[in-house]
Amino acid sequence: MTLSQSLLAADTRPAVVADLVGVIDAEVKDKKGLGGVAIKGGYAAVRKVSPTIATSATDRMLPDFVAALEPFWADFGGAGDFGSYLSGRGDEVADALLQVTDRRAAATDREPLKRAYNGLRGKAKDNVKAALPRLGAVVQQHAR
Numbered sequence: 001m002t003l004s005q006s007l008l009a010a011d012t013r014p015a016v017v018a019d020l021v022g023v024i025d026a027e028v029k030d031k032k033g034l035g036g037v038a039i040k041g042g043y044a045a046v047r048k049v050s051p052t053i054a055t056s057a058t059d060r061m062l063p064d065f066v067a068a069l070e071p072f073w074a075d076f077g078g079a080g081d082f083g084s085y086l087s088g089r090g091d092e093v094a095d096a097l098l099q100v101t102d103r104r105a106a107a108t109d110r111e112p113l114k115r116a117y118n119g120l121r122g123k124a125k126d127n128v129k130a131a132l133p134r135l136g137a138v139v140q141q142h143a144r
Helices: 003-007 013-030 033-049 053-076 082-088 090-107 111-142
Strands: none
Touching: 003 053, 003 111, 013 033, 013 053, 013 111, 033 053, 033 111, 053 082, 053 090, 053 111, 082 090, 082 111, 090 111
């Protein structure tokens, strides 16, 4: 069974989305320093515009994220810790995932969301790389 078939199945998808939102929330909460303040502020601003934005955006983008992760999952082969595997290919994985969010941000007509995304985009690759162990754990938990 492919990663798409597993994670996007009607009986699995809601739990995957909820767990991925948990990853986002945990990653934002863990940010420190001035950069962390900016990320927390940007996330709070986006959530003020739309309180359910993390859940709805994750659900909308999940098929694209899963497609971006599919080749890594196939190469991984299921042995070991997928989060560690993703971290070991951090630049490549982060670039693949950020292509999804970049396309979505460019296409939105919601200017406050676009401004918030563009303000955070400079450090996005580092932040995505930091989240890969948690992301990999969620994927591996729900993959069949």
